[in-house]
Amino acid sequence: MKFKKLLGFFVLLLCVSVEADDCPMKIDPPAVVVKYGDPVSVNCTVFTEHVGMGWVAKQNPVPNQPGVQFLLWTVENLTVWDINPQCFANFKGVPQCLRKVSVTVYNTPDSVSIRFENHTGPLVEGRQYRLVCEVQNVAPVQNLTVKWYKGTEVVNITLYPGESKTPVNVSSTLLITPNRTDDGAQYKCVAELQLGSEREWSPPAVESEALSFPVHYPPVISEGDKNVIVDQGSMVSLNCTVQGNPSPLFQWTSPSGNVDFLTPKKNNSIISADSSGVYTCSASNYLGSTTRTVSITVVKKDYTIFAVIPVAILFLLIAFILFLMKRKRQYGNYSVSKRHSEHTVNPNSIPMQCLISNGAHQSLQKSTADTEDQD
Numbered sequence: 001m002k003f004k005k006l007l008g009f010f011v012l013l014l015c016v017s018v019e020a021d022d023c024p025m026k027i028d029p030p031a032v033v034v035k036y037g038d039p040v041s042v043n044c045t046v047f048t049e050h051v052g053m054g055w056v057a058k059q060n061p062v063p064n065q066p067g068v069q070f071l072l073w074t075v076e077n078l079t080v081w082d083i084n085p086q087c088f089a090n091f092k093g094v095p096q097c098l099r100k101v102s103v104t105v106y107n108t109p110d111s112v113s114i115r116f117e118n119h120t121g122p123l124v125e126g127r128q129y130r131l132v133c134e135v136q137n138v139a140p141v142q143n144l145t146v147k148w149y150k151g152t153e154v155v156n157i158t159l160y161p162g163e164s165k166t167p168v169n170v171s172s173t174l175l176i177t178p179n180r181t182d183d184g185a186q187y188k189c190v191a192e193l194q195l196g197s198e199r200e201w202s203p204p205a206v207e208s209e210a211l212s213f214p215v216h217y218p219p220v221i222s223e224g225d226k227n228v229i230v231d232q233g234s235m236v237s238l239n240c241t242v243q244g245n246p247s248p249l250f251q252w253t254s255p256s257g258n259v260d261f262l263t264p265k266k267n268n269s270i271i272s273a274d275s276s277g278v279y280t281c282s283a284s285n286y287l288g289s290t291t292r293t294v295s296i297t298v299v300k301k302d303y304t305i306f307a308v309i310p311v312a313i314l315f316l317l318i319a320f321i322l323f324l325m326k327r328k329r330q331y332g333n334y335s336v337s338k339r340h341s342e343h344t345v346n347p348n349s350i351p352m353q354c355l356i357s358n359g360a361h362q363s364l365q366k367s368t369a370d371t372e373d374q375d
């Protein structure tokens with residue numbers, strides 16, 4: 001055993017200066033990715049005559065062997081993280097050849113778990129929370145990617161710089177500020193080892209369980225009619241559609257101050273509207289409260305038909321009388337202003353509307369005329 005180690009050391013020393021691409025040897029496969037505990041086998045072939053070949057490795061080394069052109073390094077189950085196997089060949093009068101094999105020993109995480117940091121129970125809209133993903137016993141960590149999913153969408157990715165061949169425990173943190181649309185959303189984290197482009201080198205990803213949670217938020221009342229006109233005695237449906245978590249408790253207050261308590265799950269209420277006024281719906285849960293008002297105008301139906309026509313006639317009559325009076329007044333003023341303008345301006349330019357509007361304008365025009373007289 002000691003001799004073997006010494007030989008290995010010797011071989012290593014010799015090789016530092018000689019390892020070159022022009023060595024007449026081939027490694028197949030030149031790179032392997034193997035799961036910790038799994039078997040592995042690498043074939044080393046020497047193309048020229050040699051005095052012996054072998055394998056240096058921390059597990060199952062193969063001592064110098066003459067008379068063979070290829071030699072396998074085989075391990076039943078690989079249990080050395082830093083295995084670093086090398087094939088060597090000795091030649092007469094030529095320096096020794098040494099070829100490294102790239103071996104990546106990996107371990108998919110033993111467990112991937114997700115939790116809140118310092119929090120239990122429902123979340124409140126707008127507050128910030130930290131989700132933590134814990135990945136246990138993974139190697140090599142530099143090839144690990146932790147992806148955060150919200151539903152099927154990747155919301156963040158954590159990479160792990162640095163280098164370690166042996167397994168480590170790592171974690172990733174996701175900051176979330178949930179809103180009402182996140183109520184019941186599912187979060188999970190997925191640990192993936194990316195061990196090269198070839199598909200067989202990428203071991204399956206390990207997922208955490210999905211975490212979903214309720215999001216609490218204060219009530220919001222949907223927009224609706226602001227003014228409603230109803231016939232007296234008929235029923236009116238007042239909508240108070242509220243969104244909130246936990247389900248808000250809500251009530252209608254009538255203009256007389258009567259409060260109608262409704263069950264928390266009920267969305268709208270049918271009331272008998274017998275007095276005009278402002279009805280108020282208020283909704284609340286432990287996070288806040290809000291109100292919306294509906295103005296109801298109760299119309300006495302029986303009277304309307306009979307009342308509208310005489311009122312309309314009366315209105316037209318008054319309008320007509322006013323119109324006649326207005327015309328009369330216009331005419332009188334016009335003749336007065338015409339006299340004023342005789343020796344000053346063109347009568348066509350006299351603004352009728354000024355004269356009829358108010359006294360202030362009249363006096364202003366008068367003073368203008370006076371000024372012109374002085375010129």
Ligand SMILES: *[C@@H]1O[C@H](CO)[C@@H](O)[C@H](O)[C@H]1NC(C)=O
Nearest residue numbers: 036037038039076077078079
């Ligand atoms: C290692 O290999 C032996 C047989 O060669 C087997 O019995 C054992 O279960 C293996 N160990 C692991 C961890 O796979």
Ligand SMILES: *[C@@H]1O[C@H](CO)[C@@H](O)[C@H](O)[C@H]1NC(C)=O
Nearest residue numbers: 026028043044045070071072
């Ligand atoms: C090793 O490779 C040589 C050619 O390079 C081939 O002849 C031989 O069969 C291989 N051995 C194994 C066990 O694959």
Ligand SMILES: *[C@@H]1O[C@H](CO)[C@@H](O)[C@H](O)[C@H]1NC(C)=O
Nearest residue numbers: 116117118119129130132173
């Ligand atoms: C979580 O709570 C522990 C103990 O209460 C405290 O030491 C730690 O700093 C907290 N972590 C954060 C991120 O607030």
Ligand SMILES: *[C@@H]1O[C@H](CO)[C@@H](O)[C@H](O)[C@H]1NC(C)=O
Nearest residue numbers: 135136137166167168169170
């Ligand atoms: C990882 O965590 C597990 C469980 O806490 C522990 O048994 C193990 O020793 C840890 N591994 C490392 C490399 O710290």
Ligand SMILES: *[C@@H]1O[C@H](CO)[C@@H](O)[C@H](O)[C@H]1NC(C)=O
Nearest residue numbers: 155156157158173174175176
């Ligand atoms: C996503 O990760 C980056 C880098 O780690 C970090 O700066 C960012 O805050 C993260 N985003 C969220 C939403 O956690």
Ligand SMILES: *[C@@H]1O[C@H](CO)[C@@H](O)[C@H](O)[C@H]1NC(C)=O
Nearest residue numbers: 150176177178179180181182
């Ligand atoms: C809720 O949060 C998402 C992102 O998580 C954002 O896209 C959306 O606009 C937010 N909705 C509201 C109502 O704030």
Ligand SMILES: *[C@@H]1O[C@H](CO)[C@@H](O)[C@H](O)[C@H]1NC(C)=O
Nearest residue numbers: 033104142143194195196197
């Ligand atoms: C592991 O990650 C390192 C650094 O990102 C990369 O250079 C290397 O190719 C990866 N290993 C494999 C086997 O893909």
Ligand SMILES: *[C@@H]1O[C@H](CO)[C@@H](O)[C@H](O)[C@H]1NC(C)=O
Nearest residue numbers: 224225228237238239268294
């Ligand atoms: C209540 O909602 C129904 C249907 O959405 C609608 O027909 C009705 O006009 C609404 N009533 C009020 C008072 O908003």
Ligand SMILES: *[C@@H]1O[C@H](CO)[C@@H](O)[C@H](O)[C@H]1NC(C)=O
Nearest residue numbers: 241242247248264265266267
């Ligand atoms: C109110 O009604 C809307 C749609 O009509 C529904 O989506 C909502 O869940 C209802 N809210 C409650 C508290 O029943």
